[in-house]
Amino acid sequence: MARLNKEHFKMESKGRNNIHDVVTASYHSFIFDGKKYFQIDSYGKSNRKNPDKVSQTIQFDKEFAEKIVTLLKQEFQI
Template sequence: MALIEDFEESQADGPPRSRTRVTCGYRTVEIDGIRAVQLSTYGSSERKIPGKTSQTIEIDRAHAAELIDILKSAFPGMS
């Protein structure tokens, strides 16, 4: 599991890869006094173990605010 420490815009290197549609679970956690939202994706039906947690990231308050700004920039008109 990873606590996001920084965001940086990355440059595309080739065409977009194909996407697998998955479910993302979320919950609020507090670890070592840091409150965060934890996002976990679960393996798709094509995976060896469907539904198994695939990856988990955590976003604290400061980085959540930064992510909101990134999303608003990516999706103009979003309130």
């Protein structure tokens, strides 16, 4: 599980890239200590021992959301 913020987020060049399998995921938002967060949960591959168990969780706040939206617009020219 991880919470992302812009101070600890950087571009990194990778020498080797590949495409991962598609998995089920869900999202929700919530307020904690007066601050709103967005959370994405992925559930891993369907053939794993506990396929309905959350595999990975990523959380971020509005400040990071603004940064990631800007980066996505730049990278995909949208």
